[in-house]
Amino acid sequence: MELVLSLAIGVLFGAGIWLVLRPRSFQVLCGLMLMSYAVNLFIFAMGGLRVDRPPLTPAGSVPDPAALADPLPQALVLTAIVIGFATTALYLVVMIGARGITGTDHVDGQEPEP
Amino acid sequence: MSWSEHLLLAPILLPLLCGALLVPLTQGWHRLKFALGYASVLAQLACALVLARLTDNGHWPEGMGVYLAANWAAPFGIALLADRLAAAMLVLTALLGWASLHFAMLRWGRIGVHFHPLFQFLLMGLNGAFLTHDLFNLFVFFEVMLAASYGLLLHGYNAERLRAGMQYIAVNLAASLLFLLGTALIYAVAGTLNMADLGARAARLAGQDAALLQAGAAVLGLAFLIKAAAWPLGFWLPTTYAAASPPVAAMLVLMTKVGAYAILRLSLLLFPGGELGTALLWGGMATIAFGAAGMLSTESAGRMAGYAAVISSGTLLAATGYGQPALVGAALYYLPGSTLAVAAFLLLIELIDRIRTPRNALLAVSMEAFAVEDVPREPVGRPVPAALAFLSLAFAACALLIAGLPPLSGFIAKFAMFHALLDAPDGEVPGAGWALMALVLVSSLVAVIALMRFGVRTFWAGSALPPALHRSEVAPVLLLLGLSALMTVQAGPLVGYLGRAGDALHRPADYAARVLGQPPVPAPREDP
Numbered sequence: 001m002e003l004v005l006s007l008a009i010g011v012l013f014g015a016g017i018w019l020v021l022r023p024r025s026f027q028v029l030c031g032l033m034l035m036s037y038a039v040n041l042f043i044f045a046m047g048g049l050r051v052d053r054p055p056l057t058p059a060g061s062v063p064d065p066a067a068l069a070d071p072l073p074q075a076l077v078l079t080a081i082v083i084g085f086a087t088t089a090l091y092l093v094v095m096i097g098a099r100g101i102t103g104t105d106h107v108d109g110q111e112p113e114p
Numbered sequence: 115m116s117w118s119e120h121l122l123l124a125p126i127l128l129p130l131l132c133g134a135l136l137v138p139l140t141q142g143w144h145r146l147k148f149a150l151g152y153a154s155v156l157a158q159l160a161c162a163l164v165l166a167r168l169t170d171n172g173h174w175p176e177g178m179g180v181y182l183a184a185n186w187a188a189p190f191g192i193a194l195l196a197d198r199l200a201a202a203m204l205v206l207t208a209l210l211g212w213a214s215l216h217f218a219m220l221r222w223g224r225i226g227v228h229f230h231p232l233f234q235f236l237l238m239g240l241n242g243a244f245l246t247h248d249l250f251n252l253f254v255f256f257e258v259m260l261a262a263s264y265g266l267l268l269h270g271y272n273a274e275r276l277r278a279g280m281q282y283i284a285v286n287l288a289a290s291l292l293f294l295l296g297t298a299l300i301y302a303v304a305g306t307l308n309m310a311d312l313g314a315r316a317a318r319l320a321g322q323d324a325a326l327l328q329a330g331a332a333v334l335g336l337a338f339l340i341k342a343a344a345w346p347l348g349f350w351l352p353t354t355y356a357a358a359s360p361p362v363a364a365m366l367v368l369m370t371k372v373g374a375y376a377i378l379r380l381s382l383l384l385f386p387g388g389e390l391g392t393a394l395l396w397g398g399m400a401t402i403a404f405g406a407a408g409m410l411s412t413e414s415a416g417r418m419a420g421y422a423a424v425i426s427s428g429t430l431l432a433a434t435g436y437g438q439p440a441l442v443g444a445a446l447y448y449l450p451g452s453t454l455a456v457a458a459f460l461l462l463i464e465l466i467d468r469i470r471t472p473r474n475a476l477l478a479v480s481m482e483a484f485a486v487e488d489v490p491r492e493p494v495g496r497p498v499p500a501a502l503a504f505l506s507l508a509f510a511a512c513a514l515l516i517a518g519l520p521p522l523s524g525f526i527a528k529f530a531m532f533h534a535l536l537d538a539p540d541g542e543v544p545g546a547g548w549a550l551m552a553l554v555l556v557s558s559l560v561a562v563i564a565l566m567r568f569g570v571r572t573f574w575a576g577s578a579l580p581p582a583l584h585r586s587e588v589a590p591v592l593l594l595l596g597l598s599a600l601m602t603v604q605a606g607p608l609v610g611y612l613g614r615a616g617d618a619l620h621r622p623a624d625y626a627a628r629v630l631g632q633p634p635v636p637a638p639r640e641d642p
Contacts, residue, residue: 020284020288025280028284032284032287032288032291035288035291036287036291039291039294039295039298042294042295042298043294043297043298046298046299046301046302047301047302072301072307073298073301076250076297076298076301079250079254080253080294083253083254083257083290084287084290084291086261087257087260087261087264087283087287087290088287090261090264090265090283091283091284091287094264094268094276094279094280094283095280097268097271097276098276098277098279098280101271101272101273101276102273102276102277107280107281107284108277109273109276109277109280
């Protein structure tokens with residue numbers, strides 16, 4: 001599972017970097033989204049990969065740390081998703097605005113000289 | 115828990131509540147929005163001043179006030195902490211926010227919707243970033259600050275601002291991802307995100323874990339260096355500063371300092387031995403050189419101010435990396451001075467632009483190019499209009515501050531840094547120290563040349579029209595320059611205070627003991 005997850009993170013991040021370096025702003029946006037997915041998976045993996053372990057204990061029982069997943073990365077990922085989503089949406093708005101005002105979707109706001 | 119601990123939360127809660135209150139008010143209520151925002155900024159200033167006083171008068175042990183959010187003991191909950199450095203940064207934020215908001219009263223607050231709420235959220239993010247001592251919470255406050263700054267940067271949007279905004283947002287989103295990566299790596303190794311706890315645990319790591327921690331810290335540091343505009347990561351900065359509206363650009367100056375602040379705090383905490391120092395030192399020096407070259411190369415005043423901010427950022431990074439406590443204290447005195455100076459310059463540029471007719475600029479350039487001998491004779495003894503005199507004097511003061519010439523605080527700051535550099539503990543100043551001094555001197559010279567060139571072209575070439583200035587635009591510039599003058603007059607106490615702030619940063623053990631030892635508030639007894 002570790003191998004699959006790390007490969008997935010690597011491929012997502014690599015694809016994201018390639019897209020971020022592209023000249024069209026929509027590609028940059030997609031790249032940023034792929035990179036943020038990769039980062040979210042990465043944070044998730046940093047708490048350790050465990051199957052079938054709850055992050056919270058039922059009330060009244062004596063908690064056994066070995067039987068639990070680390071809840072903190074899950075909370076962090078949740079926050080990171082929300083923030084990443086909001087800022088990416090903002091970038092989309094700016095992108096549309098730039099497209100409308102400059103008339104091109106090039107990241108520099110003008111087409112390169114031929 | 116006394117009132118003073120609750121006061122720690124005020125610099126975050128005040129702008130949050132005020133900003134939330136301002137969102138539903140429509141643009142027609144402009145005066146009310148401005149008044150509420152203004153009151154909130156002044157209240158934050160009062161809080162910050164009280165906090166600065168409390169940290170230094172022995173009210174709290176070690177001069178650190180700790181607030182356990184949600185009342186969880188330190189490594190588990192989120193700890194807010196005000197020490198001397200954080201309090202000083204809060205004061206700086208409130209002062210700069212005051213000046214910027216005042217400047218925005220007449221025009222800039224009205225050029226788009228939601229200027230005032232965004233401004234409050236920006237202040238909240240800044241204050242939170244200075245107060246929080248938890249890595250992930252730091253990320254959250256960074257994002258609050260950045261999201262507000264994206265909105266503010268695009269205010270009154272035109273093609274130039276959108277183009278700058280596209281770069282700025284993309285770069286900062288990528289930096290935020292690096293921030294998360296670094297934080298996740300550090301959590302994986304150390305198992306904590308609380309900075310005080312982290313410092314203690316980092317010292318105990320060895321072998322592979324230590325290497326992983328260093329990798330995490332490097333990725334995290336990269337994110338901070340992008341925000342601090344270190345070379346070669348600061349390419350976005352001059353364009354952004356030149357494009358933003360003046361009050362927003364003045365606040366952006368402070369945002370570069372947040373990166374430098376985080377690096378200062380974390381580098382001393384994670385690597386007290388100074389393994390990180392060399393990289394920061396040389397990176398900082400490269401940044402100074404880059405900023406100096408940029409300042410000399412540009413004609414636009416906005417870009418010049420941006421490069422001046424890059425120089426001051428580089429100076430701070432180099433001082434952090436040099437690894438001498440006295441130098442850190444001096445650099446902490448340099449930080450507010452340079453921030454205020456560049457911010458005042460950015461506000462001033464907008465006013466100066468009103469006297470620069472295109473004809474003047476053309477004449478100035480052609481005069482230099484063709485060495486025109488017979489300058490048209492101006493009538494001698496023409497009375498100088500007061501507004502023009504104010505602009506030129508304020509510009510001269512900004513130039514003195516940025517270049518670090520006497521008698522204003524820029525000189526004292528650079529002098530204090532040189533003093534600390536020459537006063538090496540073992541009596542021998544290393545080569546890096548001489549290199550840093552030479553670079554700071556050269557960058558000052560470059561700043562003098564660049565600003566003189568701009569000043570001569572603006573105020574002396576051709577006939578400048580007396581500009582129309584409003585009180586609300588003059589007052590903030592006067593306030594910022596007056597603060598710099600005050601910093602000069604009160605240099606003794608200030609250097610002392612900031613020196614103690616720097617010393618406290620070099621004693622991470624006391625800091626950890628203070629944060630981790632803070633007891634939660636006992637639960638209220640239930641009455642039978």
